[in-house]
Amino acid sequence: MRALLVEDDVALAAALADALARAAIMVDHATSIEEARVRLSTNAYAAMILDRGLPDGDGLVFLRNMRQAGKGLPTVVLTARGEVQARIDGLDAGADDYMTKPFSPDELLARMRAILRRNGTYQGREVTCANLMFDVDNLALRIEGQTVALSAREAGLLGLLLRRDGQVVTKRLAEDQLFGPNDLLGSNAIEVYVHRLRQKLESAGSRAEIVTIRGVGYLIKARQ
Ligand code: CA
16 A cells, blocks of 8 residues: 655654555655645555645645545644644644654554544455455464464565455556555566565465466465
8 A cells, every 4th residue: 555645854754654664555755745746646545644844835734725626535644733723723624633743653553544444445354365364454464373474565465465356466556555666676576575475375375376467467366
């Protein structure tokens, strides 16, 4: 899943992007309202994290305009202003949640999950395929009750395949969801992760398999 982070504090943005990446939420980073506008017009995001104090204006004004234009993108507003009135203003402007700096990245993550769940984008639930059970919230895989350790990207890829429920995940979509714009991406990066995931599934006795649809992408299904 991909989120847009609009924050002019580059160090904070990097720390948040790292924390979100560990939960398989890839982040595109914009440092101004203008940059955010451009990114929103060219990419599809599941959520936005929006700072208020931006070099070219108040993030809240930007959000209010977006809401008036009918855009319902789930949004957490970040602010250094912690007064009750600022919080009310944020929620009035159409924020789904509001966080006062400083906060822990884990708390942001928890709130993101909550708003995505409310919006039906992020279903806190377990998805299954054959004898494989994957907890989408915690990125935890169990096969026949045994936990299988996965890296964040392996888990992201598996979640993507399972959520498509037997439909093909194109290589392009997988790259988009698993890597950020600053990741150096070899042409076979997805193949590498598919290979590792297949090995882990196989050695754990999975009865679900990842099938290659040549020239298109991958899907997961119960082994015949
Ligand atoms: Ca700021």
